[in-house]
Amino acid sequence: MNKAFFLDRDGTINVDYNFVHTPEEWAWCEGALNALQWMNEHDFKIIIVTNQSGIARERYTEEDVDRLHSWVDQELQKQDLAIDDWYYAPHHPKHDLNEEYAPADRKPGTGMFEKAAKKHDIDFEQSYMAGDKLTDLKPAVKLGMTPFFIRSRHEADQDKGWLAKHNIGSFDNIGQVIAQLDPSYQTSIK
Numbered sequence: 001m002n003k004a005f006f007l008d009r010d011g012t013i014n015v016d017y018n019f020v021h022t023p024e025e026w027a028w029c030e031g032a033l034n035a036l037q038w039m040n041e042h043d044f045k046i047i048i049v050t051n052q053s054g055i056a057r058e059r060y061t062e063e064d065v066d067r068l069h070s071w072v073d074q075e076l077q078k079q080d081l082a083i084d085d086w087y088y089a090p091h092h093p094k095h096d097l098n099e100e101y102a103p104a105d106r107k108p109g110t111g112m113f114e115k116a117a118k119k120h121d122i123d124f125e126q127s128y129m130a131g132d133k134l135t136d137l138k139p140a141v142k143l144g145m146t147p148f149f150i151r152s153r154h155e156a157d158q159d160k161g162w163l164a165k166h167n168i169g170s171f172d173n174i175g176q177v178i179a180q181l182d183p184s185y186q187t188s189i190k
């Protein structure tokens, strides 16, 4: 079975400007590219799991999101880096017009994680999840993964008591997470 690094998208690998859906709005978080490189080199499947209620809200379409993710894949390829798979949840409980959007996919639901695990033969016990909201980390706890909390503009709204109760560490960026996992990790931040 494979080990994986599950990653939230907005606020974890790219700067969360709210409803990011074009390449022009994409800016890597500090340390993200180096961290992806470390994951690639250490045989982690990299799986992005992102709530995209902007689709249910009709601010943008699934095609926009697919196009953005393809563009990111191409940018990574230029640097010999690769994300293994992308999952997004279009659903929003108040805005859905499309009954095909699976509510269980929207984090804190575990739907996206379970689909990825099945497709990529992932062992949750050996896997990690990083995100900037509790809704990212609750499914990780439920599935037996090790979660990491990333500080972002949403930090003030997150329940620190819950993080403490589950003994979850907080980090300024994903690069700091890797530095904790691997003391030999060199950070020449890209």
Ligand SMILES: [Mg+2]
Pocket (backbone or CB within 6 Å): 008, 009, 010, 011, 012, 016, 131, 132, 133
């Ligand atoms: Mg986020």
